[in-house]
Amino acid sequence: MCPLLNVTSGQVLVIVVFLGLLFFAPKGVWRTAKKLGKNIAEREKVREKSANARASEIKILQQILMNQSSNDPFAYTKEKLFRAIDYAIRRHDWYEDQRSRVFQQTMTISFAILTISLTVTGLVVQKSLNSQYSDIFACLFGFIVLSVISITWSAWLYNSELDKDRPYRSVSDIRFWYYRYNLPAHSTWISGGESLLSQAQAVLEERKTFFDRISENLKVGESMREDLEQLFILQVLQRYKSESLSQLRWLLSYLALFTGIEVIITYWVLVRNFL
Numbered sequence: 001m002c003p004l005l006n007v008t009s010g011q012v013l014v015i016v017v018f019l020g021l022l023f024f025a026p027k028g029v030w031r032t033a034k035k036l037g038k039n040i041a042e043r044e045k046v047r048e049k050s051a052n053a054r055a056s057e058i059k060i061l062q063q064i065l066m067n068q069s070s071n072d073p074f075a076y077t078k079e080k081l082f083r084a085i086d087y088a089i090r091r092h093d094w095y096e097d098q099r100s101r102v103f104q105q106t107m108t109i110s111f112a113i114l115t116i117s118l119t120v121t122g123l124v125v126q127k128s129l130n131s132q133y134s135d136i137f138a139c140l141f142g143f144i145v146l147s148v149i150s151i152t153w154s155a156w157l158y159n160s161e162l163d164k165d166r167p168y169r170s171v172s173d174i175r176f177w178y179y180r181y182n183l184p185a186h187s188t189w190i191s192g193g194e195s196l197l198s199q200a201q202a203v204l205e206e207r208k209t210f211f212d213r214i215s216e217n218l219k220v221g222e223s224m225r226e227d228l229e230q231l232f233i234l235q236v237l238q239r240y241k242s243e244s245l246s247q248l249r250w251l252l253s254y255l256a257l258f259t260g261i262e263v264i265i266t267y268w269v270l271v272r273n274f275l
Contacts, residue, residue, distance in 0.1 A: 161240065174226055
């Protein structure tokens with residue numbers, strides 16, 4: 001069989017698989033809810049524990065509010081809580097911004113190394129294929145492998161942090177703050193209606209669910225408990241973002257270090273062979 005035909009067939013297969021993966025990519029389904037939906041007994045136990053935890057937290061907050069001496073016991077606590085949430089959001093965003101910067105730096109350096117290595121490899125191939133250049137090929141191969149690993153690993157680290165199924169979601173209830181608690185159905189459930197009337201009905205059903213759920217947390221105790229849980233979740237996410245940032249920074253540091261080592265090895269090979 002013609003080698004060109006084999007290469008062409010392989011390329012077609014790669015493109016077909018790529019398009020298939022894009023078409024069947026996950027559509028933002030909440031995996032924790034999906035897992036609990038398959039195990040009714042476990043789901044009910046989780047809901048019971050979550051409800052008990054919320055009831056205990058509301059009881060504690062109500063006792064604190066009753067013992068406040070101020071005419072408006074919620075005023076000071078509300079101001080402090082909102083400031084804390086605002087700071088937690090900005091801190092979370094700072095970690096995400098730093099992750100993005102380090103990721104971009106890693107990708108830029110890696111692609112630069114890869115481009116230069118492939119260009120030099122092409123020039124060396126055109127120049128000669130004798131044994132004099134075998135060490136240079138080995139050095140260039142090291143650069144290429146280093147850059148490919150860095151590109152793949154940094155992309156995985158960056159994106160995996162955005163798509164992890166956090167364990168706190170199974171017991172959380174921050175319906176004022178996050179859409180999934182009030183709008184659990186995927187958007188295709190609404191847009192996939194057969195007629196405008198069915199789509200409108202689907203929207204109204206979602207809106208009723210939203211109002212029913214959101215009204216349950218309008219009381220001061222329930223509202224404060226939910227705000228405190230939101231602060232807790234933001235700080236949990238800060239921890240995840242901080243750990244991810246640390247991994248990305250170490251990857252960038254290692255990339256710089258081992259690129260320097262490869263440069264030294266390549267320089268030594270050039271000196272040995274051509275000077």
